[in-house]
Amino acid sequence: MTEETANGTAGNGGREHREYRMDELATAAGITVRTLRFYRERGLIPPPRREGRIAWYDDNHLARLRTIAALLERGHTLNGIADLTTAFESGRNVREVLALPAPSEEEPVRLTPGELADHFAGEVTAENLAAALDLGYLVTDGEEIVHVSRRLLDVSAALVREGVPLAEVLKAGARVREHAEALAGLFAELLGAYASEGDLERLRPLAKSVVEAELSLALDRRLRPGEPAS
Structure with missing residues (x-):
């Protein structure tokens, strides 16, 4: 090889943090050095760490290159990937939301950008990603995306599979958020x-039950008008 061997340094918790020269990174990612340079020039990967005239890349760069490959396989263009990268990097990350109260009942889901694309085939655009980030449905953690609620993820994906555009799902989610905040405020005040x-958390299921029952009745009125109540 014409390049030096990869660096290996201990990272947080003693985990080895590996660094690569350009040709080593290209080999690990299964691409050519020319392609790697092109991605770097297009801003698809972050700049390397400089040590004099030597450029060092790390495992985050390798993860980004694998994500690019996965998105290309799913039909995304390089321009589209660049837009997604911009939206992704401008989103709030996990460290920014650690100060917020964590959902007590919702299970977060970790996803690569490629896995997110699989959930919403053809619908993961920079605009939709930015909207989901703004809503707080998604936050970033390094090269991964965290969806704050498995239930919301599954329901959103199901609606898209039924033909509802993701952009409209996100618009509806924003409106539901407004009403949900108002309902939460009403019950918080009442309780x-x-x-x-000390009783508020214990009584929380009662508030949820009232909302679920009223929503069910409202759907009956909207979807089955004129039917006599059973």
Whole structure:
């Protein structure tokens, strides 16, 4: 080889943090050095760490290159990937939301950008990604995306499979968020007035049950108008 061997340094928790010269990174990613240079010039990967005249790449660069390959396989263009990368990097990351109260009942889901594309085939655009990031449905963690709720992820994907455009799903999600915040405020005020602070979490299922029952009745009225109540 014409390049030096890869660096290996201990990272957080003693885990080895590997660094690569350009030809080593290209080999690990299964691409040519020329392609790697092209991706770097297009801004599809972050700049390398410079040590004098030597450029060092790391495992984050390798993960990004594998993500690019996965998105290309799924039909995304390089221009589209560049737009997605911009939206992805401008989104809030996990460290930014650690100060917020974590959902007590919703299970977060870790996804690569390629896996997210699989959930919403053809619908993961820079605009939709930015909207999901703005809503707080998605946050970033290094080269991974975290969806804050498996239930919301599954329902959104199901609606898209039924033919509802993802952009419209996200618009509806924003409107539902407004109503949900209002309902949460109503019940927090009600329970706060008549229950001790220690009872609020215990009484939370009652508030959810009222909302679910009222929503079910409202759907009956909307979807089955004129039918007599059973």
